[in-house]
Amino acid sequence: MTDHTTPDRAAGRRSLLPAAFNLRDAGTLFGLILIFVIFGILSPVFMTTPNLLNILQQSSINACIALGMTFVIISGGIDLSVGPAAALSAVAGAALMVAGIPLPLALLAALGTGMLCGLFNGVLIAYAGLQPFIVTLGGLSLYRALALIFTGGNPIFGIPAEFRSFINGDLAGVPVPVLIVAAIAVILWVVLNRSPLGEYILAIGGNPEAARIAGVPVARTKIIVYMLSGGLAAVAAMILMGRLGAADPTMGNLWELDAIAAAAIGGASLMGGKGSVVGTLLGAVILGSLRNGLTLMNVQAFYQLLATGIIIIVAMLIDRATRGKG
Amino acid sequence: MTDPVARLKVDGIVKAFPGIKALDGVSFTVRPGEVHGLLGENGAGKSTMLNILSGVFAANAGRIIIDGTDASLVGPKSARAAGIAMIHQELQLIPALSVAQNIFLGRPMRRAGGLLVDRAAQERRAEEILSALDPTIDPKAKVSELKVAQQQIVEIARALLDDARIIAMDEPTSSLTPSEFDNLAVLIAALAAQGKSIIYVSHKMDEVFRVCDRATVLRDGRFVATVTLAETSEAQIIARMVGRDVVAEGHVSHATDVVAMTVSGLGDHRLIRDADFALHRGEVLGIAGLVGSGRTELLRLVAGIDRANAGTVTVGSATGPFRTPREAIHAGIGLVPEERKKDGIVRARSVASNIALPCMGKFTTFGLIRRKDLHREATALMEQMHLRPPQVDRAIGQFSGGNQQKAIIGRWLAADVDILLFDEPTRGIDIGAKSEIYDLIEQLAAAGKAIVVVSSEMTEIMRVSDRVLVMREGRIAGALTGPEITEGRIAALAIPQSKGGASAAAVRGHT
Structure with a gap:
């Protein structure tokens, strides 16, 4: 006598769960289309192909971070340290590039730096049992400090031209950063929906104790998730570094908040156990097109911030209203 | 009116x-x-x-x-x-x-x-x-x-x-x-x-x-x-x-002499001390005792959920105490927990996903889950157990307690464990579904699984058990077999003794 409605028959009136997830993504897509329609009417430039590609390009860094964040959030955690982890990866990679280390090795080292940050977070969370919020808040200061100490606070210039032209290039008109993030998204979609790791992440976020008793390797899964988030922060850092031609130790300020916003708009629940790759991508593009559109219309930056805030809250209200009441 | x-x-x-x-x-x-x-x-x-x-x-x-x-x-x-x-x-x-x-x-x-x-x-x-x-x-x-x-x-x-x-x-x-x-x-x-x-x-x-x-x-x-x-x-x-008569059926024993698990001197230095018992294939071992006597705690130690500080658990070639549930599962031990919502199910996930959690590897090729195979096996298992409605892709949280319990049991059948530990298997379950769970326990025993059932309900213990361990204040106070399993003898063993002499009289009084 623990259920509050008549469960057997109550089940009949709800749709299947996978369908419900798609429904949530469809809602996010509808929001995006609405924004497109409004800006399309208000600005003649908005709906042109170059501008749309521009939006994708501008959204790609946040999308990259937000995908890692989505996995962390689904697992029931949070990663506030992504910006500084990105900065530390960037300065490590840049320093090696400038020192003449072959490009692939330098990139791997940058990726490794980001994953190492994630490993540090993950071990403290999984084995020391500390709260993700606090651990990654500590990481936020720690990794930023390391990046600043390592560089003396100065940006590292002299990123190899070949790397810069690769990142700034395109394939059939689609910017390389967009392609990189798209490829990552496809892989992560498969991981979340088709791999044991995805099942483990969803189970741990949904009910950590039940997952443990069912034999899920909880600690290992958590560590992998934070390493993924750190690794994707490094990828985002490489993209930005290629575009700017420099690695700035102050890079990535407030990235964590944009990423959390994109994941939340896309349907990730900060309670864990729920979230979607497609939704997060759409969330990142919603934030990107909002900024792009408002800039096109010469709206002051202050109002852009206002609009972002409103979008997040409206998205959460709609989320709440459309979700079945417990 | x-x-x-x-x-x-x-x-x-x-x-x-x-x-x-x-x-x-x-x-x-x-x-x-x-x-x-x-x-x-x-x-x-x-x-x-x-x-x-x-x-x-x-x-x-x-x-x-x-x-x-x-x-x-x-x-x-x-x-x-x-x-x-x-x-x-x-x-x-x-x-x-x-x-x-x-x-x-x-x-x-x-x-x-x-x-x-x-x-x-x-x-x-x-x-x-x-x-x-x-x-x-x-x-x-x-x-x-x-x-x-x-x-x-x-x-x-x-x-x-x-x-x-x-x-x-x-x-x-x-x-x-x-x-x-x-x-x-x-x-x-x-x-x-x-x-x-x-x-x-x-x-x-x-x-x-x-x-x-x-x-x-x-x-x-x-x-x-x-x-x-x-x-x-x-x-x-x-x-x-x-809406119909529920008939209580007699108990049939399927116990063999083949030892499935040996627990020896197991303790946690908090409540459980010196737990010694053997569990046989085909046997249903009941564990009775008052609330707080350590029944659940003992199960959790055996299943690797809590850490033991003393003793051994031996299953075939594997020797514990197991440090994590995962280790215990690899040794062939699965626990059906008392608090299904807290310890059993992941509400938002499907029945199939909940079933597959301990044995993902079985349904995985080259890192990808074979969803169709998983769906087929989960459906077959749940049909056997009469899951209602029989839809394994539906979120488990939408099912009644009895049906959730069937899914958790199905999980251990899919994982093919040899030893099933049930903690209060029918708590919060309809009377109609109860007898289904009892039948299932008997079928599992008949199929050679070794089973432990912890229960606060005397009738349940007496209905399913071939043998009963009675716990008292963290220790196994005694074991009862066959005709010895009576409410009076269980109670006599379960009630804490204040003085040695007085309690002996109490035991005699009860039996």
Whole structure:
């Protein structure tokens, strides 16, 4: 006598769960289309192909971070340290590039730096049992400090031209950063929906104790998730570094908040156990097109911030209203 | 239907949710000073009825009449104003606040022109109310320091503060010990003697017969009957709840001599000490004992959920104690936990996903889950177990307790463990589904699985077990086999001894 409605028959009136997830993504897509329609009417430039590609390009860094964040959030955690982890990866990679280390090795080292940050977070969370919020808040200061100490606070210039032209290039008109993030998204979609790791992440976020008793390797899964988030922060850092031609130790300020916003708009629940790759991508593009559109219309930056805030809250209200009441 | 002395008259209540009618024209009356049971299987509509009485849901049709006046119940406040108080199964107290603060929560006594809460006055008033219920409760104590039974009394005190005329209790004994239940029964009788009407929802027939005067039986949202308990039998009521006769079957043993698991000297240096036992293939080993005697704790040690500090667990070539559930599962041990929602299921995930958790590797090729194979095997397992509705892609949280239990058992069959540990396997499960679970346990034993069943229900222990271990204060106090398994002998072993000589006499007295 623990259920509050008549469960057997109550089940009949709800749709299947996978369908419900798609429904949530469809809602996010509808929001995006609405924004497109409004800006399309208000600005003649908005709906042109170059501008749309521009939006994708501008959204790609946040999308990259937000995908890692989505996995962390689904697992029931949070990663506030992504910006500084990105900065530390960037300065490590840049320093090696400038020192003449072959490009692939330098990139791997940058990726490794980001994953190492994630490993540090993950071990403290999984084995020391500390709260993700606090651990990654500590990481936020720690990794930023390391990046600043390592560089003396100065940006590292002299990123190899070949790397810069690769990142700034395109394939059939689609910017390389967009392609990189798209490829990552496809892989992560498969991981979340088709791999044991995805099942483990969803189970741990949904009910950590039940997952443990069912034999899920909880600690290992958590560590992998934070390493993924750190690794994707490094990828985002490489993209930005290629575009700017420099690695700035102050890079990535407030990235964590944009990423959390994109994941939340896309349907990730900060309670864990729920979230979607497609939704997060759409969330990142919603934030990107909002900024792009408002800039096109010469709206002051202050109002852009206002609009972002409103979008997040409206998205959460709609989320709440459309979700079945417990 | 007219009852001149009705305190509460529920008249033709209808409550529909999209697609289903949870209540369909339910009518019954509760008299002043009466303890009225509300009975039915899960899904019969008891919870919906309580939710309507407490103003959480609004009825689509029908009337609630309290002391002759039509009460329109919209929202919990209106129910409280109408004199109805709810004691929920999961107590609704704030652990960090004091007893007095909890009693006056949402209706504080004020001073300084209403600006400040008058704590002193609240504590005095709380003490007055509590003195009649349980004088050992200190109004200043934090609720988190109280036992569950005492917390329940705090909730009752809150109901009395509101001057409730009708107190509805939802499964009030689900976490009480037998002696705490005795106290509650006395308290309920005292409240009834003061003219309060009590609505008592419970699964446990012996409690209902002890506490209630009359009872209303619901089935599938419909009123079946209101019966006077002195004039009926447990079997008659169960037949009315289920809609058919439930026949208790005899016990057949499938135990072999092949040892499946040996536990030796297992302990956790907190409660469990020196646990020694062997478990055989095909055997159903019951573990009985009082609440707090360490039955659940022992299971959790064996299953690697809690860490053991002493002793060994040997399963085939694997030797524990296992440090994680994962290790224990690899050795072939699966646990069906008592608290399904907390320890068993991942609500939002499908039945198939919940089943696959321990044995993902079995359904994975090149890192990808073969969804079709998983779906096929989960469907086959659940068809065998009569999952209702038979849809393994549906979120497990949408199923009833009994069906969730089938999925958790199915999980261990998919993982092909040799040893199944059941902790209170039928808690919160319909009477109809109960016998299905018992049949399943017997089938598993017949198939050669080694099974341990922890249960607080004597009838359950006696029905399923080939052998019974009785626990007392963290130790295995004794083992009973076959005809030795009687309620008296179990009780004699389970009850803590104060002095050696006295207890020996008690044991003899019981047997």
